[in-house]
Amino acid sequence: MVVLLRSKEENAIRTEIKLVQSASGGDVEAFADLVDLYTNAVCAVAYGVLRDYHLAQDIAQEAFVKAFRALPDLKQPDKFGSWLYAIATRLSIDLKRKQNRDLRLRDKLIADRSDASIEERVLQSELRLDVWEALAKLDDRNRTILLSYYISEMSMPEIAQELHVSVSSVESRLRRNRKLLKENYLAAWAAHFGNREAVEKLVGKVVERIIKQAGQYYIPVSDRTRATDWFVGRFGLALDHNGYLLLPSGHVLFLIQVNQPVLASLTSSDLPVLIFQAEDSAALYEALKEQGIRVEKGEQTGNAGESFCFYDLDGNRFGVVSEKNNVK
Known part of the structure; x- marks a missing residue:
């Protein structure tokens, strides 16, 4: 079983390297496959910095467009994932510096609805503060795994493939940090805040921008x-x-x-x-x-x-x- 999982992981890595190499040569469809493959993970990385799902989507779009332009300079195709995460992290940090910090950032986590009661707003505020503080205690790898699992709704095999780690490693990290994050809070947050349709549109938006910039x-x-x-x-x-x-x-x-x-x-x-x-x-x-x-x-x-x-x-x-x- 372990050998079979390892073989699948190796095949996935080889396929990804081929996509990166094709995209480096201008193959937009190959890059679209990479965008589809990494969208959830990149959104989770940006979310870990910004604590705002919609801003994370904007950053993910910018990160992919920037990555496509710089892709010919990437010397190690097998490092595409970590290279892409670094781009998303830098863009997220730059945006965060432009935003008012602490309370204003936290207030943007869950947009107030005009029909929301005072009690509901208080509960939402307590929820986002609790999770925000818990997430801040994690390192980048653990935070990315947890956000990918709960907010981006990725499976453990998908997360393992994105981060080039074993499924057992993802499972153990999730299990080790669930108590810290109070699973019931994070699951409730994901259900309230997960806009799946917007994520599905991101691939098309990225590709459209790349193609328009090329005059095609x-x-x-x-x-x-x-x-x-x-x-x-x-x-x-x-x-x-x-x-x-x-x-x-x-x-x-x-x-x-x-x-x-x-x-x-x-x-x-x-x-x-x-x-x-x-x-x-x-x-x-x-x-x-x-x-x-x-x-x-x-x-x-x-x-x-x-x-x-x-x-x-x-x-x-x-x-x-x-x-x-x-x-x-």
Whole structure:
């Protein structure tokens, strides 16, 4: 059993090293996998400094963006986790220095709700002070493990993989510190404060920022392989050396896989994610319609030959305008 666990840990480390190496070469999808892998742990590291879940998410996003820019300078891919944690810690400390300390920081831990009673606010205040003081007594490793387990809701194997330690080590640390942290308090805090949907959106936000800064385009999809095949088959787009879609303009179209709740929130806008110019928009309209692709006439002209929009498999909306509309 011990040998099997060790083998799984070694395989996970090798897979992570490959992702780091690919991301260093500009593979955004590989970096998205790293973001997905480390989001909970990085949020926990930032939370350990800031004691504020929402600020921790902001710091995590900044840490990932900064890490992507500096990734080519990382000489030891197997040290990616500790290197990333150091970035998150420095950013958290810098932010903390800008905030008013002690009472103001603690007041931000749990935002007061307008409908909260005085008694509830007092209980929340006692809760956050108790846990804050208990967390302050732990070293960085123990605090990260406990926050990952309770606040980020990671399993013990997941924590062990993130920190490159054994599952038994994580289990023993949790068991050793539970009395100090008063488990019932921390569990109640996690239930009150854990915003899982926001964490799930962080991967998409990080990737979107990276891609926009590179002057490229990004759309969310539910299945990357299926979406890639759809764009290649319907529009004849080519792929670059990393397997990304190449647009006729020379730009890269990144397809980032997200879960259904995130996809639904991102595709709910009436605005198109991209707008294309076509020499013969009327012919393109008819061609897409014949292929069974959902198309809608442009609202401004009501003329399919002037402008229209179409939708991909995941409901992303794309606009098409005639080039002659832009000729003055």
